[in-house]
Amino acid sequence: MTLQGDRNIVITREFAAPRHLVWKAYTTPELIKRWWCGERGEVTLAEVDLRVGGTWRYVMIADGGFEVGFHGEYREIETNEKLVMTEVFEGMPDGEALDTVTFTEADGRTTLTMLVEHTVPEHRDAHIGSGMEDGMQEAMDRLEQVAVSLA
Amino acid sequence: MARAATTSDAFNAVAEPRRREILDLLVRGELAVTDIVERLGVAQPLVSKHLRVLREVGLVEVRDDGRRRLYRLDAVPLKPIHDWVRGFEQLWSERFDRMDVVLEELMEAEKDDEQRDGNEPAQRDRDPAGRPEHRDHP
Numbered sequence: 151m152t153l154q155g156d157r158n159i160v161i162t163r164e165f166a167a168p169r170h171l172v173w174k175a176y177t178t179p180e181l182i183k184r185w186w187c188g189e190r191g192e193v194t195l196a197e198v199d200l201r202v203g204g205t206w207r208y209v210m211i212a213d214g215g216f217e218v219g220f221h222g223e224y225r226e227i228e229t230n231e232k233l234v235m236t237e238v239f240e241g242m243p244d245g246e247a248l249d250t251v252t253f254t255e256a257d258g259r260t261t262l263t264m265l266v267e268h269t270v271p272e273h274r275d276a277h278i279g280s281g282m283e284d285g286m287q288e289a290m291d292r293l294e295q296v297a298v299s300l301a
Numbered sequence: 302m303a304r305a306a307t308t309s310d311a312f313n314a315v316a317e318p319r320r321r322e323i324l325d326l327l328v329r330g331e332l333a334v335t336d337i338v339e340r341l342g343v344a345q346p347l348v349s350k351h352l353r354v355l356r357e358v359g360l361v362e363v364r365d366d367g368r369r370r371l372y373r374l375d376a377v378p379l380k381p382i383h384d385w386v387r388g389f390e391q392l393w394s395e396r397f398d399r400m401d402v403v404l405e406e407l408m409e410a411e412k413d414d415e416q417r418d419g420n421e422p423a424q425r426d427r428d429p430a431g432r433p434e435h436r437d438h439p
Contacts, residue, residue: 161390163397167404171411175403184403188395241312262397 159266169253169260173230176251176262186210195219202227206235222249237266245269311378314358319343320351324360327374334370 165172175181179196187193191212198206207221219240225248226234233251250265315321319341326332326340334352338345352372355361359378363370 159389161393163393165397165401165404167408171404171407172400174407175400181403181407185396185399188392188399190392190395241310242316264393 158268159264161264161266163262165260165262166258167260168258169255170230172253172260172262176253177233182208187212191216191218200224200227222246311358311360314354314360315379317351317354319347320355323348323351323355324374327361327372328376331371331373334372337372 175185177198177200179198182196182198183193186196186208187210191210193208193210195207195209197208198204200206202224204224205221206224207219209217209219211217221238221240222236224233224235226232231253233249235249235251237247237249239245246269248267250267252263254261254263315324322341323337326337332340334345334348337343337348337352341348352361352363356363359375361372362375363372365371
């Protein structure tokens with residue numbers, strides 16, 4: 151993961167699978183349900199209306215009962231190649247981001263690149279929860295230590 | 302200021318830099334309002350306002366100690382924030398690791414399909430025009 155400028159996040163990952171399968175895993179509700187929660191809980195909802203102008207919504211219940219919901223709208227769809235969608239964290243509904251996800255394949259492996267663009271820097275920082283630019287890193291690190299001690 | 306709606310949970314409460322500074326001070330121990338005012342160099346009404354918000358979301362607790370009111374951090378509401386927000390990169394790493402498992406199964410299933418279909422390769426799955434699962438759009 152890298153921070154790009156003051157409002158973008160870029161995440162890249164290579165998969166040992168052809169891209170039509172990565173695309174399938176990324177856009178099929180019953181498959182999204184298996185990975186979108188990571189190791190943090192359970193996906194309770196994955197709705198995908200995969201067409202330009204169609205909406206998506208994912209909800210997970212994190213361990214401990216904390217509900218995390220995201221939704222958005224598809225802006226561009228090039229099957230197996232590119233997906234552009236808006237993304238709203240329902241805990242901060244005025245912070246809409248634009249996600250551009252590209253899938254490139256070489257030698258049977260697929261690189262997924264996700265660019266998350268925020269309209270204002272504050273939303274990016276809230277998104278990753280740091281506020282690094284304004285010297286809040288230290289404070290957040292301390293808060294993190296406390297939070298970790300509760301884990 | 303009509304900002305009540307934005308401070309109704311711990312996530313929004315810590316989105317405000319001054320409130321994070323207050324939490325940062327309280328991490329190190331209990332403090333009275335006057336201590337916080339002194340250390341931050343901010344007017345007492347503002348500190349009190351922030352403390353009220355932090356109390357409302359359960360991040361700060363208060364107790365009476367003689368004539369003073371002492372504030373202390375209750376970090377429990379930060380746990381989910383930590384899990385979700387600070388762990389953004391790790392979360393995606395976990396997601397991708399899970400996708401690896403899903404993809405392994407998809408590749409196995411595709412191989413089985415090819416074997417079952419004899420010489421019929423799974424070309425239809427490579428058709429960029431879309432597959433049956435995604436025929437949501439006409």
